Amino acid sequence: MSLPEHIVLVPSAAFGDGRHPTTRMCLQAVRSFSPAVPFRMLDVGSGTGVLAILGAKLGASVAVGVEIDVEANRAATTNAVRNAVSDRATFGTAWPDGPFDLVVANILRDPLLHLRGQMVARLARGGTLVLSGLTSTDVAFLVAAYAPLLGDARPDIFASEEWRTLVWRRATVPSA
Numbered sequence: 001m002s003l004p005e006h007i008v009l010v011p012s013a014a015f016g017d018g019r020h021p022t023t024r025m026c027l028q029a030v031r032s033f034s035p036a037v038p039f040r041m042l043d044v045g046s047g048t049g050v051l052a053i054l055g056a057k058l059g060a061s062v063a064v065g066v067e068i069d070v071e072a073n074r075a076a077t078t079n080a081v082r083n084a085v086s087d088r089a090t091f092g093t094a095w096p097d098g099p100f101d102l103v104v105a106n107i108l109r110d111p112l113l114h115l116r117g118q119m120v121a122r123l124a125r126g127g128t129l130v131l132s133g134l135t136s137t138d139v140a141f142l143v144a145a146y147a148p149l150l151g152d153a154r155p156d157i158f159a160s161e162e163w164r165t166l167v168w169r170r171a172t173v174p175s176a
């Protein structure tokens with residue numbers, strides 16, 4: 001299967017063939033918010049690795065996928081090789097050290113809630129946090145959980161069908 005940016009994915013049971021609205025919103029966010037200079041990206045719940053692979057193609061010097069499903073990690077690693085980014089895009093179950101300029105997580109409300117400390121701790125000053133896999137009724141709950149960790153900043157909210165994606169662009173100066 002071919003995706004935009006000529007990403008090729010091997011057939012697998014892993015989530016992330018690029019067709020789901022949440023994946024599509026995240027692909028667009030990676031395109032829109034990837035820094036122009038080499039950057040570090042964290043993809044939490046990486047599935048097929050499609051988001052990290054796009055980040056690597058767009059200039060990430062490091063794109064790390066964290067995924068609890070080891071079969072998905074095998075598929076993502078193969079996908080990184082097929083897309084000639086295996087030197088930059090890597091996948092596993094362990095959380096890497098930060099900071100990361102772009103942190104993307106397309107999971108669901110409860111894991112996003114549970115993992116908020118780990119994700120925000122790895123977000124660089126001036127970095128961008130993208131959360132997806134949410135429905136409209138999840139938004140207020142997630143914003144209330146994340147905003148205190150992000151200087152009470154409000155996210156931009158993007159919609160596709162019933163799905164919502166939240167994007168925080170972290171200030172370069174830490175809040176008082």
Ligand SMILES: C[S@@+](CC[C@H](N)C(=O)[O-])C[C@H]1O[C@@H](n2cnc3c(N)ncnc32)[C@H](O)[C@@H]1O
Nearest residue numbers: 015016023045046047066067068069106107111
């Ligand atoms: C909706 S898929 C997203 C796949 C891909 N990133 C995309 O955007 O299409 C969510 C993935 O998160 C993984 N996942 C769920 N809970 C997780 C956790 N606590 N830590 C890491 N990965 C998790 C699932 O195994 C699944 O592959």
